[in-house]
Amino acid sequence: MKAYIAAALLIFIIGNIWAVDIDSYQFIDYLRAISEPRRPEIYGDGVLFTASDSLKRVGVSFAHENYTKIHWFKRLRIPRDQSELVVNGKVQKKMDPNQDTGILFHFEPIPDSIKNMDYRMIIEGLWTADPLNPVAVLGPFGVVESRISLPEKPPPYIAATAPGTYNFSYRAPPEEIVTVGGSFNNWDPFMYKLRETSPGFYTLSLPLPQGVFQYVFFHRGEWIPDPANTRNRYSRDGRVVSEALVER
Structure with a gap:
């Protein structure tokens, strides 16, 4: 099964191919299950952003970085020569053999110092609020920013509270x-x-x-x-x- 997925899945950034590390298969499987882009969601210790694969270039920039950096989305793609998506030996989805399928995504680790993640999207070269996130605030310069309210940061990881x-x-x-x-x-x-x-x-x-x-x-x-x-x-x-x- 792992060999099959390795052959079928590639992560693309425009102009470059990124190899999928075997330890990230659980994350890749989670992405593969997303049928269409949706509002950002908390996944593990970060936030997962998604966008339509039909877009050529999508990025995100964050207030906690003072909007000085753009994080360009990666592309999870299932090649067009793979006409069936097989999971646990069962055909889950028939694909168009003439068209690639996939999704654009970015995973942003949650910094320790913030309670809300404010950000703006860059879609096809245009800065904008996130069209998939209905929560918006007015930034310090009068620009509309999207916001994600973060859950309370858990205390440091503790293995055992008492013997046994x-x-x-x-x-x-x-x-x-x-x-x-x-x-x-x-x-x-x-x-x-x-x-x-x-x-x-x-x-x-x-x-x-x-x-x-x-x-x-x-x-x-x-x-x-x-x-x-x-x-x-x-x-x-x-x-x-x-x-x-x-x-x-």
Whole structure:
């Protein structure tokens, strides 16, 4: 399956080809599931922007950088010679063999120092507010800016609150459902639901046996390794998972 995706997917910036790192397959799979551009959304520790693949050049510039830098969108493209999109052995979508498909995107990490992300888009050379984001504010120079309200920054990552207990935490948009599963419950995505302890911040403490275990979060139907945990491994079926240790 991984070899198939590697052959089928390329990330393009106008004039350049960027190789897809194997650790980013979960993110690429998330992009592939986006059927059309939508308003910016918080994804992990950043904000994901999308735009129509029919546009030639799209960029975004941010108030927290004083609008001194333009971040040009990358292009996720499925080549035209791939007429079927196959997921888990099933044909999910028939494609026009005469036309490439894909989406433009930019992923912007959330800085520690801001509560709102104010920005402007550059679409085909024109500076404008984001047409996909209905939230707009008037900037300091009388120019309309788009705004994304950010969830509260979670506290520093803490593995265990007490011996024999593990503290899970995850950041997502407010009022959503986030669950956790792993080697401790046979990867059941429904058994353990995190509680939203502050807007956009979800936590759960579980008593677990001593030793190493693996886990992922489940959010919007996606299998998501812990963004706050850099210790990743591959599961038996080849998926990226997070790994942690419960001490006595």
